[in-house]
Amino acid sequence: MKARVHITLKSGVLDPQGKAIAHALGSLGFAGVDDVRQGKFIEIKLTEQDRGKAEAAVKQMCEKLLANTVIENYTVELVG
Amino acid sequence: MKARVHITLKSGVLDPQGKAIAHALGSLGFAGVDDVRQGKFIEIKLTEQDRGKAEAAVKQMCEKLLANTVIENYTVELVG
């Protein structure tokens, strides 16, 4: 089983990287870029075969380590 | 229109971050984590309304700036 975790900054939290990318895209001549936000994408291969258990485990991983819930949101998606 | 871009390391390319995360999950007591790969997730808000044009533009952004195509792959997905 594989989990796909998206970690994104909460709205209102400053995103220096996103801002810089937007700026750089502008100077590269890409017009019409209104906003850029950069987050993380983490893929986890798990031995667990049970979807429910796998999901619960990955959520715990996010709470405990993968996301800093003061500034970040996360979503968990299971594939395979 | 919004684009969701995933940037991941090509297979075979060392992922020190993923390795460290997998290790840390292990020491936090999460068993059954076989592998972790870390990538980037970038959301871009675009003025462009035409799907085809938007997709082409974002792909170009990936080639030119967002992804390091020597070691990274990217996928582009449009929403909204």
Added chain:
Amino acid sequence: MTTTYPNDLMGLSREEYDRVLAIMGREPSHTELGIFSVMWSEHCSYKSSKKWLKTLPTTGPRVICGPGENAGVVDIGEGQAVIFKMESHNHPSYIEPYQGAATGVGGILRDVFTMGARPIANLNALRFGDPSHPKTRHLVAGVVAGIGGYGNCVGVPTVGGETNFHASYNGNCLVNAMTVGIARADRIFYSAAAGPGNPVVYVGAKTGRDGIHGATMASAEFNEDAEEKRPTVQVGDPFTEKLLIEACLELMETDAIVAIQDMGAAGLTSSSVEMAGKGNLGIELNLDLVPMREEAMSAYEIMLSESQERMLMVLKPDRQELAQRIFDKYELDCVTIGTLTTTGRLVLKRNGKVEADMPVQPISEQAPQYDRPHMATPRKPQIDAKDVKAVDAATALTKLMGCPDLASRRWIWEQYDYLVRGHTVQRPGGDAAVVRLPDSQKGLALVVDCTPRYCVADPEMGGMQAVVETWRNITAVGGLPIAITDNMNFGNPERPEIMGQFVGCIDGMRRACEALDYPVVSGNVSLYNETNGQAILPAPVIGGVGLIADIDRTASIGFKAAGEDIIVIGETLGHLGASLYLREIAGSEDGAPPAIDLAAERHNGDLVRRLITEGKVTACHDLSDGGLLVGLAEMALAGNLGAMLSLPNMLVPMHAFLFGEDQGRYIVTTTDGAHLLQTIRGEGIAAMKVGTTGGPALTGLPGAPISLASLRQAHERWLPQFMSAADAA
């Protein structure tokens, strides 16, 4: 009998393949051929350069270990040794600047700590293409971030370096990294294996399919399809390197290690062959035991992988557990993968099958050596200053201080942690970095230098000048230059004019090293730096190390106080050939470079060093790129204090006097100029007073005063402005 050659000779020539057949007495297996191919690559075998490298002076009373080991070792007294080397990562950095530069730093660190040294400083020498070339900005951004990313994380301060721009590097940037470490002189670790039956132990990161054939790639020219040839790029993991440093140094405190060698270019192949070869032994490895991070790797792939952060050791048999315990603490792999044998053969097994069985000695001993045809570079004309456009001093100075080769490198060094470890006495920006030795009044002066425009104009003078400039830079902070490492960056050696540059530079270096008692203790050669037949300006980069007896008796470049006399030591003849003034102001790269009088260099430098250690001068700066006025401006900016100039009678035109690049010169400041002039002249050395410190500007030249503010702006603005478009990339 006629030989049938395989379709893919893996970069070997037919003659070289014939030699393989003769050594093997049969056709080599795929793995065996791969091993010959990397071991006989230019990068590993030095087949074009060895003949000439051998002519360099490599011994001296302080030299504990010269070229031939992972790094050079020099005695610095009180039971301590300094260990250092420089290495190039040019090709990888051009393909992937961040990772290429980062892994370059990682590699040179391993060369130094593998010998038992705690790395205490890093330096780097960088050369990029024309600023207007579309790739330049991207390369600068990536290379600098990569060097910082790796060095900052491992906690070794990056204290110095140099950066040039020239169109000849458009398709071939140069990234040379140097590491300096400190060890106990009686605890140096070498790579020669000993003790048949002793275990061969692999430690560090796991092996993947990274950079297979990197050594061969480093020995080939780029052409249009370079993009296609991209092998899997090596990715550095500085965190693992940091642990590897600590684990190795901890194990080195015990008596466990018989021999140790990092896995650099050609990975497990070169480390196992070199260790066994130097010990006159055989080695048998079970490749199934190699820690791997990818599935189904073949013997060939395992042997040729250039995965980073790995080392190979021979341990005493009863110390394996001890090693295991230490590497467990750092959570690194530590696996016995084979044993030393008396057979003199390298035997590799994979999945129960013998994949290679070949004699060790001939791989290195019978490696091809070439005496390539070489053609001397034709002499360039002497340029008469009267034929060079004269521009008013303020305009020329402002332009020079802001030109790509002289503009401030602050944008670069502020991305490097130059302070970690808490011993950096002189930071980037001066003539040489000064690093204090822990628990000691002693210090080291460190510098890298080369002036490629001189080297291309006259290789012999250029090679000599590179050595001399490092010597002068170390002297200018009060250090005693003790030894150098070098990194020879050239084009395709199969072209006689390129080989001629190489031979000329080596000859100049040799003469300088001999005259200055300044031996070469380690180095590296990078050839085939060409794209589409366009060679780089030759760059024999020199890394110099100097000893400082008392860190409270050094000099730095900034003016210290108003009202002090400014004195130029050495002769000013106004040489403009191959100068920056000629290039930036008159638009010509022509002319012979300035000549060097080695006896005068030594005489002048020895005096300057004495004046510094005796506390007779308050600031010191050597004169090089841009000449006298640029040197003065740099001292003024560093001290944030101007000067009133009163130039003596000049025998040469003003622009030649102010911007000529005559060698062997220093500027010093002192509270008692008359007395100092007398002392210097008493030694038979030319000296003149050129002014007095003070005020917010440089005054006394024809025209309006040149304000420090405007000079600072010109000097500081160029690089950040140039790079700002790349900030986010």
Added chain:
Amino acid sequence: MKAAVIVFPGSNREHDVVDALNRASGSKPQLVWHGEGTLPKADLIVLPGGFSYGDYLRTGAIAAHSPIMREVKARADKGTPVIGICNGFQVLCESGLLPGVLLRNAALKFICRNVDLKVENSDSLFTRRYNPGDVLSVPVAHGDGNYFADNETLDRLEGEGRVAFRYCTAEGAVTAEGNANGSARNIAGIFNARKNVLGMMPHPENATDPRLGSTSGKPLFDAIAEALA
């Protein structure tokens, strides 16, 4: 004084702070490897600078979850002074001992240079040898020093006098120009509510010897040595 300096895999400024404490107090702090079972008795706990766990995932995140940090929290709760410098500050934030988080520098680049720091509060064990308003020259060396917290937290920190240092200009002006890395309200260092925990991005330990450019950091170590003597 007995100080314990905790060493995580990837810490790299532990010796710098050991030297500074040693010079100030005359006694050499003990280095404690994170994996060693228990934390020894100590009057002061130091989390040094560096790149614990390579700064992978988020700076300080993985170290913050290492078992020894539970012990550090327990001691801090009982009142043992704790100072986290640079990576140590990041670890303190990730572990919840201090509020907020350190984001990537606004200019996105690693930055190593001396910055000017304004002392905001000298009413603590760590800062009592300074006067409020003093301007110090102390080096920074970090890629992720951009302090962030929501406005409510920032207001509370300010209201409770928990801002220790702010980035400023050489003249002491707390302005955008003097802000080295984009930190919210120029914050360079903060205390916990009880003021026995200090986290700061700049490196006072690298500013304790005139030969190395500045002695602005020395009073901090002198104050610690004096208080814990």
